[in-house]
Amino acid sequence: MAKQISDLKLGILGGGQLGRMLIQEAINYNVTSLVLDPDTDAPCKHIANYFECGSITDFDTVYNFGKKADVITIEIEKVNIEALEQLEKEGKQVFPQSRVIRLIQDKGIQKQFFKENDIPTAPFQLVNNKDEMFNSSFSYPYILKQRRDGYDGKGVMRIENQYDIDKAFEGPCLIEQLIDFEKEIAVIVSRNSNGDVKTFPLVEMEFNPEANLVEFLISPSTYPLAVQERAETIAKNIASALNITGLLAVEMFITKNGEILVNELAPRPHNSGHQTIEGNYVSQFDQHLRAIFNLPLGDTRTISNSVMINLLGEKGHDGVARYHGLERVMAIDGVYVHLYGKKYTKPFRKMGHITIVDQNRENAVEKANYIKQTLKVIS
Template sequence: MAKQISELKLGILGGGQLGRMLIQEAVNYNVSTLILDPDPDAPCKNLANYFECGSITDFDTVYNFGKKADLITIEIEKVNIEALEQLEKEGKLVFPQSRVIRLIQDKGIQKQFFKENDIPTSPFQLVNGKAELVNVNFPFPYMLKQRRDGYDGKGVMKIENLYDVENAFEGPCLMEELVDFEKEIAVIVSRNSNGDVKTFPMVEMEFNAEANLVEFLISPSTYPADVQERAEKIACQIASALNITGLLAVEMFITKNGDILVNELAPRPHNSGHHTIEGNFVSQFEQHLRAICNLPLGDTRSRSNAVMINLLGEKGHDGVAKYQGLEKIMAIDGVYVHLYGKKYTKPFRKMGHVTIVDQNREHAIEKANFVKQTLKVIS
């Protein structure tokens, strides 16, 4: 890279909590950050060197914003690809590359990529709309996912019978065999332009069944070393096949018979890596910066056991956010609170996260359960 990292203007499409935590890391390298987000009160607004309120899906807005930066990255996949492609043609660095974002924007194309590259995943079928569901030969129950724009549990539904078919999504969808899994896991892999690759240790996740969001994450995993090695090998295989520059979160299932199946990808910092800020020698956010700037990748080893809890808005609360129980949990050693700067809460909205670190795994889990029961986001 012609410029040193401290001379760069980094453009970030999206100004939510991921962008906010990326900025917090960029400050350490004196990187100037430019943010584009449609929300005038986005969490990044007061942290970025330059903030622009505008659409990240509009060609002209993204293109003109990108021209202001030396290097462009994303914190959400729902961006205007055509604008990024044009910027790349004009010599701008875009990481992850626009072709990678295009592939991952469409869950159907993503699944076909798995199949073509011998990456283990659940059986699937693509349909153009719910009218086709009546005639397909696919056993109940199955999962139905909208091919585009689904996130944080949205755009996903379980189809158990013909009645559910009648209430299914309209438009192009992906049908997936329902996986009888033992555990949901994730591996974050980083890759720079030189082709250097490093993985963070595999983590185990527990989901909020009602919101379909990660609620509880434990690192490092206690699965046998051979299972963790298989998961990390799959993540590296995908990063290599994509030829990606940046960070890639690979969400997977461990089935009850010991198979590992890839569920979905995210080409950016991810919820399954928040614990790395306190729990690992390098955080996912610093690693993303290192990767996209083609610098040596950092030490991904765990410092200690870490448990991450997503702080979600409570049911029945919609309004200005208040944090109940904050002082109680801050009195506990090893508890680190991250609030995302969102003024308003609503049910299941991601308002922050808490990481608990402890050399004793069981103690970390006990503290995490106390935090989960004590800290509430209300209005």
Template structure:
């Protein structure tokens, strides 16, 4: 670009924790940041150079906001694509590109993309109504996913028998074969407009079964190098097939027979990359900025073992957030606290994350378990 990065305005659709951490990195480059978010108390409100409260799904609001920026990016996929496409036609840089966001907004289209590009994924079937679900020949149990608007474990259910179809989503969905997996993993890949590509090392995830949210993330993986290489190769193949600019998080399963299956994509900084702030030479947020501003990509190697713990609102607590046990966990070496600036807590709401770094992997995991049992978000 003719202008220096510090002369450009970055517009971000969404003002939650991902936008907040992206701004924290953008400050190092003296970038001007503009945020659009419907929440008057959005986490980004007080640290952005410009904050606008408005709908990120309304054409006129997104279009007029985008005209103020040189480059537009997202922290959530549920945005108005038509407005972004119009901005692209008028010469604005939208990264990830509007066509990529459109594809990923619909989990059914995502799965068809996998099939068309020989990306390994679980067998699936697209359905539109409960009647379609009843007529499916998929064997029970299986996973049912809403094609649109599912996030953070929402819009996903396990169907164990025909009786449970009565409680199924009555909306366009996809039925997916239940994967008997050994581990859930993720690889984040970055790609700039020059076509330069780098992956972060594969990470392992452990989920909270009740909330269907990542509870622990452990980096780097201890799987054999051959397995990690296969996962990173799949992520690079997807990024190339999409011709994406920016970050792409690729969530995958390792089955008990060693097969790797792609689950879902996220074309932005992602929960599976938060550990990179302290655990890697370059963070996912800096790498995203490097990608969309067409700068050299950073060194993705891990500098230490890192465990990331999602800090979720406690059950039966709704109201102004209070953090119980914070001083206790801050007394531990190698603990880094990230609170997201959300005033109100509710059950399972993402309120922050904690990263533990330690040269000893077992010690890092032990500290993470202590933090999980000690630090609570209450009201």
């Protein structure tokens, strides 16, 4: 770019915790941050250089906001693509590119992309309504996903039998074979405009079964090197096939017979990379900035074992957030607290995360289990 990074204005669509952590990293480069979000109390509001309350799905709002920035990025996929396409036509740099966001907004198109590019994924079928589900040849049970607008466990359900179809989602959906997997894993890959590519080491995830949210993440993985390299190669191949500029989180399953299947993609910083802030030489947020500004990509190696825990609002609590047990947690060595600036809690809302760094993996996991039992987000 002709301008230095510190002379540029970065427009971020979405003002949640991902945008907040991206701004916290951008401050180190003197980047001017502009944020658009529909929530008047969005986590980014008080740290962005410019904050605008408005819809990220409205053409005029996104278009007029984008004209204020030099580079535009996202922290959520549900944005107005047509406005981004128009901004690109007028010379604005949008990363990830609007065509990438359009593909990933629709899980059906995303699955077809996997199939066309020989990317391993679970067998699937696209359906437009419940009648097509009744006529499907898929055996029960299977997973049903809304093609659009699902996130953080929403828009996903398990169909046990034909009677469950009556309470299935309306509209276009994706039927996916239920995978008997051993572990959910993720690889985050970065790619700049020069075509330089780097992956973060494979991480292992454990999900909250009720909320279907990542609750526990361990880095680096203890899977054999050959498995890790295979997962990283899959992530690199996807980034190259998309010709993406920016960060791409690739969520995958490892089956009980050792097969790796791609589940979903996220073209932005992701929950599976939060531990990189303390656990790796470069964080996912720093790497995303390097990629979209076409700078040299950073060193993705791990510094130490790290475990990340999502802080979710407790069941039965809805109101002004309080963090019970925070002082006891902060007394533990190697513990890093990240609160997201959300005033109100509700059940399973992401309120923050904790990263535990320890040279001894077992110690890190032990501390994580203690924190999970001790620190509660209540009202």
